[in-house]
Amino acid sequence: MILKVAKTICADQWRYWLRTKVAATVLLLGAILTLAALVVNAFHIEEAAHAREHLQTEAEARFKAQPDKHPHRMVHYGHYVFRAPTPLSVIEPGVDTYTGNAIFLEGHRQNSAMFAQQRQSAGLTRFSSLTPSFLALVLAPLFIILIGYGSVSREREAGTLTLLLSQGTTRWQLIFGKLLALVTASSLFLLPLLLACLYVAFSSESPLVVLLFCLSYAIYFMLWATVVTACSALFEKSSVSFTMLIVIWMAACVLLPRLGSSIATNAAPSMGKLEADFKVEEKLRSLGDGHDVNDPAFKKLKEDLLAKYNVDSVDDLPVNFRGVVAQYSEGRQAKVLNEFAENRMGEELQQAQIARQFGWISPTVAVRSISTILAGTSLETHHRFLREAEALRLDFVQGLNKVHVEKLDYQLDMNRNASEEAADKAVVGADNWALLSEFDFKPEPANTRISNALVYFLQLFVWVCFTALLLKAAVRRLNP
Amino acid sequence: MMRFTDIKREAGFVFGHRQIKLTLLVVFLLSVVSLWAGYAEMQEQQATIERLLEKDQVEREAVITHQSSYGMVAYYTFHLTYAPPSPLAFAAVGERDVFPWKHRIRMLALEGQIYESDTDNPELAFLGRFDFAFVTSVLLPLFIILLLYDLKAKEREARRFDLLNVTARNAHAIWTARVIVTLVPLALVTLVPFVVFGLFNGASISSILTVCAIVIGNIAIWSAIVLAIGAARRFASFSATHLASIMLGVWLVTTVIVPVTAHTVINAVVETPEGGDIVLTQREAVNSAWDKPVEDTWKAFIATHPQWADYTTFDPKRDTSFNWKWYYAFQQVGDQTASELSKGYQAATLKKDTIASYVALLSPSLLTQRLLSSAAGTDVSAMVGYENDVRAFHKALREFYYFHLFKDPEFSQESFEALPQFTPSVDAL
Structure with a gap:
């Protein structure tokens, strides 16, 4: 019975919307925008995925195709890695356009990611972007307000x-019917999103992640539909409810996310990479220059090695001492570099988490955190990319150093600068370059992403409780 | 004709409204908070630059005293370059959070260094900055809509509309006066905090006035849009909230849809070289030089540096087979090989910006944002200008070292007194 009356009220509301031009326009505009955003973004991501996959294969091929060389020259030749977009970035590109997508890996250095797309956007997409997630999180609530206030x-x-209530419709039935109408209307915006998710789920993403992703968006839409219906019932006049809702929208969707970002920047300033570089250098200077075998820092290494092989001079060692020094100092240096890199990532994450605390006062922030974390386009996943790139860097650099130690004669190596012929002899075969492993970046496993997002689900849950109470209050106080 | 008494009466009326007072207070707070956030961030950037300058100096001197050949010094010394925030950068952070504003450069191929970015936390950049430019370009129009949309409707609903029109000496003057007493305080609560911060931060009076003019212009445009929609005959039968929906629609189309559509179209139309290609090309050129005959490098180098044609031989006693002249020459050649791509990349960035400046004519918000960042020296052209400063500095560095490598004077610590120093270009403001 409750449902039947509610359905009638819902149908009546729909008739009204279709009759008035404003509501019909808003609905149409919203649906078109979401579709356009999805199509444009899907093409864009597809293109980027292909381009980066191509660049990655090319970089690997070029590395392996290098001629016979001194192994240390390959250390400086270096390698590039590219991050392929994740499946759900079709809907939520997240930080991807703000971080670079390529890193140059070489010996003795940790480079930062290059070529952030945002630099090519001429400031056009600083406030808004044609991404499904922006439309769903920022614009859809405005549309819901415009049709539902x-x-x-x-x-x-x-x-x-008065007429409705006196004819026996209960207050719950009335509100529920109105809410139902608004929820069905907002699902017009949500539907294209859900279809896209379904497509993603069947491609390569974990179904559970996709399900939770959809669910958080669906709940977000429900939240706004509920708040709008409740305000519409709580306030005497349409104009007051309109003004209030617009103010709430401005605060939740536009203002608070940015305020969070600015406060986080100032509350926990992070040391930039350049500044950290100085500290790294300071620390490294005490460790010695790996190019120079005579550096006093390597004295102990030399003594240990001589004792181990029971010989008197480095010339008699069965291994290439220059290679040993390179290997040893690269390893020590990597430790220092990683210590600082981890520090920096920790600081960045801390800043991001301050900004995400604004999810307690804005559901938009909460859902944005969930959506970027689940889509694998959050800061955490970017850090994972940096870590994997570093692991690959250390892997091939140390691999090359191992080749240097074992396959290059020390005498030939020391004489390499004597003449061009001598330089041509101090090389190892090109077949050694096959040690480079393939780079295939994948975001964190589904479980990790879900557990990272848990606290933001909690934020969302608090919002659900809050709006439920608001709706209850609206029903209780509904008077003709 | 508007008279003072009209203004006074309307002012009393407007300020009698709690809603209006509250709106003005909120705008005032937003303005202050945005200015403070921008100010704190720019102070931090300034402090960072000062700390870096100090360390940079110490580090370089240590290297110079430690080494004994020009080639080694050139290899190991870094030079800090930076674009300091202008006195108005706190009001419009602009492109400073995606474009780098500091680099440490050395004598190696520049194309491998200049795309490194030491930018801020990407997640915070993604959420966006809450700066004064954002408040005035995106939020202020919404407040204007909220303040003005029910100007007449409120009176109609209160059944005073006809009364007001009849009793007023000039019906038109009443509405004009009411609009003015609403908008002037709005402009004041927005701009007064800005002027205070601007003066405190040492911005020039003319630049402060420019920003005020931009903001007032934006308020005028949006008021005109709102009033025009409110007065349009076509919408005469619409309720106040319907009118407001239409106004929000205009905001939505101009602030969101025009820029994102333009962005999509511009990206499809303007051909941009892949950034990755620039660095890959440069690296291939630099690394393959080791395996190529030395003459190949010299040929390409001399083509652009004929003055060193007679100096390419080297002293085998001092240099053996490895030679710094040749090493830096192939670094130079690496840059030359990638130069076409690199120029194309920068040209594309600027071309996109130029097209965006035309698109801005269709979007008051975008126009305001662009004008503000150009007044604050934080727009794309300022950031590209910094990139070119770095290129010019790197060129001066090369000239210094080429002289010392090719002419080969005795190594002396004193010669480094002539080492080029990076000086940021002073803002035109």
């Missing part, structure tokens, strides 16, 4: 509310 107050202003 008067759903109950209109009845009151026209005097039909």
Whole structure:
């Protein structure tokens, strides 16, 4: 019975929307925008995925195709890695356009990611972007407000509310019917998103992640539909409910996320890479220059090695001492570099987490955190990319150093600068370059992403409780 | 004709409204918070530059005293380059959070260094900055809509509309006066904090006035849009909130849809070299030089540096087979090989920016944002200008070292007194 009456009220609301031009326009505009965003973004991501895959294969091929060389020259030749976009970035590109997507890996250095796309956007997409997630998180609530702010107050202003309530419709039935209408209307924006998710789920993403991703967006839409219906019932006049809702939208969707970002920047300033570089250098200077075998820092290494092989001079060692020094100092240096890199990532994450705390006062922030974390386009996943790139760097650099130690004669190596012929002899075969392993970046496993997002689900849950209470209050206080 | 008494009466009326007072207070707070956030961030950037300058100096001197050949010094010394925030950068952070504003450069191929970015936390950049430019270009129009949309409707609903029109000496003057007493305080609560911060931060009076003019212009445009929609005959039968929906629609189309559509179209139309290609090309050129005959490098180098044609031989006693002249020459050749791509990349960035400046004519918000960042020296052209400063500095560095490598004077610590120093270009403001 409750449902039947609610359905009638819902249908009535839909008739009203289709009759008035504003509501119909908004619905149409919203649906078109979401579709356009999805199509444009899907093409863009597809293109980027292909381009980066191609660049990655090319970089690997070029590395392996290098001629016979001194192994240390390959250390400086270096390698590039590219991050392929994750499946869900079709909907939520997240930080991807703000971070670079390529890193140059070489010996003795940790480079930062290059070529952030945002630099090519001429400031056009600083406030908004044609991404499905922006439309869903920022614009869709505005659309829901525009079609729903008067759903109950209109009845009151026209005097039909008294009529409805006196004819035996309960307050719950009325509100529920209005809410149902708004939820179905907002699902017009959500539907393209869900279809895209379904497509992603069947491609390569974990179904559970996709399900939770969809669910958080669906709940977000429900939240706004509920808040709009409740405000429409709570306030006497349509104009007041309109103004209030616009103010709430401005605060939750536009203002608070940015305020969070600015506060985080100032509350926990992070040391930039350049500044950290100085500290790294300071620390490294005490460790010695790996190019120079005579550096006093390597004295102990030399003594240990001589004792181990029971010989008197490095010339008699069965291994290439220059290679040993390179290997040893690269390893020590990598430790220092990683210590600082981890520090920096920790600071960045801390900043991001301060900004994400604003999810307790804005559901938009909460869902944005969930959506970027689940989509694998969050800061955490970017850090994972940096770590994997570093692991690959150390792997091939140390691999080359091992080749240097074992396959290059020390005498030939020391004589390499004597003449061009001598330089041509101090090389190892090109077949050694096959030690480079393939780079195939994948975001964190589904479980890790879900557990990273848990606290933001909690934020969302608090919002669900809050809006449920708001709706209850609206029903209780609904008077003609 | 508007008279003072009209203004006074309307002012009393407007300030009698709690909603309006509250709106003004909120705008005032937003303005202050945005200015403070921008100010704190720029102070931090300034402090960072000062700390870096100090360390940079110490580090370089240590290297110079430690080494004994020009080739080694050139290899190991870094030079800090930076673009300091202008006195108005706190109001419009602009492109400073995606474009690098500091680099440490050395004598190696520049193309491998200049795309390194030491930019801020990407997640915070993604959420966006809450700066004064954002408040005035994106939020202020919404407040104007909220303040003005029910100007007449409120009176109609209160059944005072006809009364007001009849009793007023000039019906038109009443509405004009009411609009003015609403907008002037709005402009004041937005701009007064800005002027205070601007003066405190040492910005020039003319630049402060420019920003004020931009903001007032934006307020005027949006008021005109709102009032025009409110007065349009076509919408005469619409309720106040319907009118407001239309106004929000205009905001949505101009602030969101025009820029993102333009972005999509521009990206499809303007051909941009892949960034990755630049660095890959440069690296291939530099690394393959080791395996190529030395003459190949010299040929390409001399083509652009004929003055060193007679100096390419080297002293085998001092240099053996490895030679710094040749090493830096192939670094130079590496840059030359990638130069076409690199120029194309920068040209594309600028071309996109130029097209965006035309698109901005269709979007008051975008226009305001662009004008503000150009006034604050934080727009794309300022950031590209910094990139070119770095290129010019790197060129001066090369000239210094080429002289010392090719002419081969005795190594002396004193000669480094002539080492080029990076000086940021002073803002035109």
